[in-house]
Amino acid sequence: MAKKGDWVKIHSTILTADQRAPQVPEDTKMVPLEMWVKGYLEVDGKINDLVEIRTVTGRKETGVLVEISPTYTHSFGEFIPEILEIDRIVQKELYGGE
Amino acid sequence: MLDKSYESVMARKNSIMKNSIQIDYDEFESEGIAFDYEKMMAEAGYALDEMVDIQSKLGVGDTPIVELTNLTKLARKYAPSGKGARIFIKDEAANASGSFKDRRATISVYHAKKLGYKGVVTATSGNYGAAVAAHAAKLGLKCIVVQECFDSKGVGQPEIVEKARKCEALGAEVVQLTVGPELFYKFLLLIEETGYFNASLYTPFGIAGIETLGAEIVQQFDEKIGRQPDVVVATNAGGGNLTGTARGMRLAGNKSTQIVGASVDLSGLHMASDTDFNRKSFTTGHTGFGVPFTTGPDRSDVPRSAARPLRYMDRYVLVNQGEVFFITEALANLEGLEKGPAGNTSLAAAFALAQEMDKEQIILVQETEYTGAGKSVQPQLSFARDNGINVTFGDPGDEVPGKSIILPSTPEQISVKELDLGYLRKSFVKNATKGLDRELSAKELEFLADETGSSVSNVKKIIAEL
Numbered sequence: 001m002a003k004k005g006d007w008v009k010i011h012s013t014i015l016t017a018d019q020r021a022p023q024v025p026e027d028t029k030m031v032p033l034e035m036w037v038k039g040y041l042e043v044d045g046k047i048n049d050l051v052e053i054r055t056v057t058g059r060k061e062t063g064v065l066v067e068i069s070p071t072y073t074h075s076f077g078e079f080i081p082e083i084l085e086i087d088r089i090v091q092k093e094l095y096g097g098e
Numbered sequence: 099m100l101d102k103s104y105e106s107v108m109a110r111k112n113s114i115m116k117n118s119i120q121i122d123y124d125e126f127e128s129e130g131i132a133f134d135y136e137k138m139m140a141e142a143g144y145a146l147d148e149m150v151d152i153q154s155k156l157g158v159g160d161t162p163i164v165e166l167t168n169l170t171k172l173a174r175k176y177a178p179s180g181k182g183a184r185i186f187i188k189d190e191a192a193n194a195s196g197s198f199k200d201r202r203a204t205i206s207v208y209h210a211k212k213l214g215y216k217g218v219v220t221a222t223s224g225n226y227g228a229a230v231a232a233h234a235a236k237l238g239l240k241c242i243v244v245q246e247c248f249d250s251k252g253v254g255q256p257e258i259v260e261k262a263r264k265c266e267a268l269g270a271e272v273v274q275l276t277v278g279p280e281l282f283y284k285f286l287l288l289i290e291e292t293g294y295f296n297a298s299l300y301t302p303f304g305i306a307g308i309e310t311l312g313a314e315i316v317q318q319f320d321e322k323i324g325r326q327p328d329v330v331v332a333t334n335a336g337g338g339n340l341t342g343t344a345r346g347m348r349l350a351g352n353k354s355t356q357i358v359g360a361s362v363d364l365s366g367l368h369m370a371s372d373t374d375f376n377r378k379s380f381t382t383g384h385t386g387f388g389v390p391f392t393t394g395p396d397r398s399d400v401p402r403s404a405a406r407p408l409r410y411m412d413r414y415v416l417v418n419q420g421e422v423f424f425i426t427e428a429l430a431n432l433e434g435l436e437k438g439p440a441g442n443t444s445l446a447a448a449f450a451l452a453q454e455m456d457k458e459q460i461i462l463v464q465e466t467e468y469t470g471a472g473k474s475v476q477p478q479l480s481f482a483r484d485n486g487i488n489v490t491f492g493d494p495g496d497e498v499p500g501k502s503i504i505l506p507s508t509p510e511q512i513s514v515k516e517l518d519l520g521y522l523r524k525s526f527v528k529n530a531t532k533g534l535d536r537e538l539s540a541k542e543l544e545f546l547a548d549e550t551g552s553s554v555s556n557v558k559k560i561i562a563e564l
Contacts, residue, residue, distance in 0.1 A: 014275065014284055019104060021280050028372040031250035034276045035284065038266075055271045057217060057240040059292065074259040074472040077480025082489060082505055086427040093509055094172050094432060 002068045006041045009070040010053055010063030037061045038070055100290070107286050115400065118289045118296035120213060123401040130538070131530055132545035133402055135409075139345075143306035144205060146349055150310050153204045156233050157194035159310055163318050163462070164189055168432040169425075169445075173452045176510040183455035185448055186327065187429075187463045188315065191437055195232040195268065196225065196468025198311060198339065202299060203229035205307035210295035211237045217294035221285040221399060223247060223258045224382045225467055230297050231268035241270040242294065244285050248276050249375045256481050257381050257440070260472030277375045282399065298399045305342045305404035312346020315464065326352050327462040329451060331444040334359035334414070335387035337395055337407035343464055344410035356412045360447035361388035362440075363416040363515065364499045377500040379419050379482045383443040388414075389517075393525040408519075408526055409551050415514035417446040418494040420504040423475050425449055425512065439475060441467035450514045479503065523550040527560045 002008055015033040039053030039061065051065045100106070107114075116122065126138040144152070153159040166185040174182030193200035207230060210218050217240030220230045227243035234241035243265045247258045254274075262272045273288070275281050289296055298304060319326050330347070332340040344357045362384040367374040369386040378384070392414070395403040422439055425446040430436040445463045452461050471477060483489050488502040494511055497504040506512050527546055531538070538546070538561070546557045 015104060015280055020278065021104070023370075024278055024280070025368050025371045028278050028370055031276070031372055033278050033280050033284075034248070034250070034252075036248075036274045037271070039271075056269065057242055057271045057292070059242075059271070072259070072263045072471075074254075074256050074263070075477060076471055076474065077256070077477035078483070080476050080479045080483070080489070082479065082491065083427055083475055085491070086424055086505065087431045089507075090172065090428045090432055090509060093175065094168060 001046050002041050002044065002065065004041055004043050007038065007069055008041050008051070008053060008065055009036055009038045009067040010051060010061060011036050011066045012061070012063035035063070036066070037063065102287060104280065104283050107283055107290070111286055112401070114286050114290050115296065118294065119298070119301055119400065121301065126402060129541045131534070132542045135406065135548070138402060139302050139306060139404060142302035144303070146309060146313055146346070149205055149307060152208050153201060153307070153310060156200070156204045156236055158200040158204050159193070159314065161192045161314070162189045163187070163322065164435070166429070166433050169428065169449060170452065172432070172509055173449050174457070177453035180457055181453055181455060182457050183328065183452040183459040183461045185452050185461055185463070187435070187445065187466060188311070189435070190311070190441070190465040191468045195228040195264070197229065197441065198308065198465045199224065199226040199229040200232065201307040201311055201342070202226060202304040202338065203233050203297065203307070205303040206230065206297040206301065207233040207237055207239060209303045210297060211239055213295065215295035216240060217242065217292055218297040219244065219285065219288050219292065219294045220297040221281060222299065224261065226299055227261055227270070228264040228268060231265045231270035235269045240294065242273060242288055242292065243270050244273045244281060244288065245275065246277055246281050247274040250276055250372050253376055255376060255381055256472035256477045260470055277370060277372045279370055285399070296399070299336055299338055300398040300400050300403040300405050302404045305338050308338060308342020309346035309349055311464065312343040312348070313350040315343070315462065316347055316350035316352045323460070325460070327355055328455065328459040329356045329358055329461040330464050331358045331360050331448045331451065331461065332464050333383040333441060333443040334361050334392065334407060335382045335384065336398065337391045337403070337405035339465065340407040341405045341410055357410050358447065358451065359388070359392070359407060359411050359414040360444045360514070361385045361416055362422055362443050363418055366498070367500050374500060376485050377487065379478050379487070379503060380422070380440055383440045385416060393522055394529040406549060408522060409549060411519065411551060414517040414519060414522065415447050415451070416517055417443060417512070417514055418497040418504065419499070420494045420497055421446040421506060421512045423479060423503065424505050424509070427475050428509065435466065436469055438467040438469040438473050439478060441465050446512060447514050449509070450512050523552055523556070524560050524563070526550050527557060528564060531561070
């Protein structure tokens with residue numbers, strides 16, 4: 001449950017699959033154009049409720065509540081051994097592997 | 099109440115645009131397909147010293163040039179005797195928000211403020227969003243950034259997700275969409291709803307802002323190195339980077355340096371495809387933007403784009419994703435400069451091009467960009483692997499975009515693929531004269547000659563062959 005004033009993320013559909021522009025490729029035409037926006041909740045609500053938010057610019061947007069207190073989870077990913085190998089290659093090429 | 103359906107909004111796009119930039123593009127139309135490019139740049143742009151002043155107050159410009167002595171040494175190892183130009187880089191990541199895009203955004207946002215707008219909206223998944231957000235924050239304007247970020251499964255490109263974080267850190271509202279050109283529809287709706295300024299990448303302000311980069315190159319090489327670079331390599335996507343840099347160099351009196359465009363080869367991947375979206379490891383600086391925008395610049399979000407790279411390009415070369423990741427890691431490991439991969443597209447090209455040039459000559463890579471979570475070699479290769487892309491060492495020439503990323507087994511394998519300017523010019527003329535069933539006037543022929551960086555006789559020859 002999120003309270004009015006909580007920071008949330010909402011989701012909505014801008015265009016359904018059958019409303020998509022004629023120039024889009026076939027695979028894109030089969031899926032809707034979707035949108036995610038963050039803002040302060042205007043009324044109390046829970047996940048999957050249709051809610052209204054106020055964004056940081058003061059705009060109002062309506063959509064389905066998908067996340068409460070959204071944060072960032074992107075990272076540096078998994079270990080990529082090839083990166084160390086690049087270092088080894090260029091060091092060896094330039095300094096002769098010493 | 100205005101009709102907000104897709105068709106209605108698209109039908110009133112010209113009036114929405116006019117209100118949001120206050121440039122009457124009709125004023126620059128001259129005859130038939132021709133328009134007066136220099137008139138547009140002069141009337142809507144700013145003078146060079148004025149822009150330097152605006153930018154310096156916003157923490158932008160005067161970025162260092164660094165000689166890449168170790169990469170130069172490495173390139174010389176593979177070059178024929180007497181070859182192997184000195185490689186320099188201009189560290190544009192030192193700008194306020196971490197890329198050369200600050201130069202474009204400063205002038206756009208400054209102009210918006212001058213005209214009395216309360217905020218700015220920009221449609222970009224790149225560094226430009228952060229740049230607009232940064233200068234809107236400083237100048238007290240609101241800012242909305244519209245991004246193409248996710249595929250239909252809701253999986254975001256790590257590079258773009260990071261840029262969203264940065265925009266939000268700088269106080270912007272970020273509107274994130276799934277793949278598709280109808281992003282423009284939501285963008286128009288936002289402009290109409292807010293009455294904000296359209297901080298497009300392609301207005302005269304957005305391009306003139308980069309002229310300071312070109313002018314700075316000329317000044318710094320004069321003062322610090324004692325001679326001008328023989329070649330400048332610019333990563334090419336929408337064309338603004340190359341256009342603005344070349345124009346700035348000319349304004350500062352350098353008309354002789356060769357200007358080379360470089361893009362990552364993503365041929366075969368469709369830019370508006372939901373399934374291809376997360377199969378690419380570069381979201382900008384690639385052929386998916388570079389080629390269409392070079393051969394048809396007016397496909398942007400303004401009626402006449404100020405980015406017209408074919409006017410200034412002496413050569414256009416392609417490199418592979420694997421080569422760019424490799425050189426990005428080499429730049430960190432050998433030069434102590436950890437930068438974002440996309441901006442190093444031109445560095446991969448320069449490493450190969452230096453080997454064709456004499457030892458005494460100079461090649462300059464004119465940008466770097468910031469790096470961080472989501473936006474560096476490790477997360478981007480990790481994401482590629484998660485998406486089923488085969489990441490391996492081998493011959494980068496065997497790389498198939500969307501299927502493999504081939505890191506060179508040795509730096510010696512880094513090479514460029516030439517994109518024939520003749521082909522690009524032909525394609526430009528074909529696009530510009532599409533559906534036209536009449537002879538072109540002398541003025542139109544001259545316009546096409548300027549636009550393609552060639553001559554009237556060459557344009558006539560192309561038309562005869564079409």
